[in-house]
Amino acid sequence: MKKFKILAVxxxxxxxxxxxxxxxxxxxxxxxxxxxxKQALKSKLISRYIVSTDDKEIQKVxxxxxxxxxxxxxxxxAGDKSSAVSADIHALKWAEKNEGVxxxxxxxxxxxxxxxxxxxxxxxxxxxxxxxADSVIGVVRLEDHHPLR
Numbered sequence: 165m166k167k168f169k170i171l172a173v174x175x176x177x178x179x180x181x182x183x184x185x186x187x188x189x190x191x192x193x194x195x196x197x198x199x200x201x202k203q204a205l206k207s208k209l210i211s212r213y214i215v216s217t218d219d220k221e222i223q224k225v226x227x228x229x230x231x232x233x234x235x236x237x238x239x240x241x242a243g244d245k246s247s248a249v250s251a252d253i254h255a256l257k258w259a260e261k262n263e264g265v266x267x268x269x270x271x272x273x274x275x276x277x278x279x280x281x282x283x284x285x286x287x288x289x290x291x292x293x294x295x296x297a298d299s300v301i302g303v304v305r306l307e308d309h310h311p312l313r
Contacts, residue, residue, distance in 0.1 A: 168268040168293060172210045172285075173255045174200050174275050176226065177242040178219025187217075187275045188225045197222070199278035201231045206282035209289045210271070212263070216255045218242035234262070248272065269293065277302075 176187035188195040215226035226233040
């Protein structure tokens with residue numbers, strides 16, 4: 165498989181309506197963000213992985229576990245009404261300007277899905293490279309129909 169330039173980004177803002185700083189809330193003794201960082205860094209296809217945050221504490225946690233977190237996202241891209249797409253575009257433009265390269269592919273890895281593996285990440289990337297689809301999203305079939313789902 166041809167080597168492509170692939171940027172992966174995790175958006176991890178400090179504000180949250182339900183759980184403040186949920187991205188560094190401890191799950192099984194580790195911050196929620198840790199699980200995504202660990203798998204992203206194991207990917208064989210990701211060229212660069214960045215955590216985009218507006219929060220210095222989250223930035224420190226991301227760096228502690230091996231992620232790049234080279235900037236603090238502007239507050240106007242980190243509010244309750246800010247779109248993930250605008251924050252993704254900001255990270256992509258920042259990385260391309262900083263590195264002076266154009267990325268072939270971009271993937272957003274959500275910290276709120278801590279069970280993904282690097283093999284699943286690479287599988288998705290292979291699928292999008294092979295098909296040249298505009299986007300790919302992971303889904304799981306629910307086997308029950310509980311009213312709260």
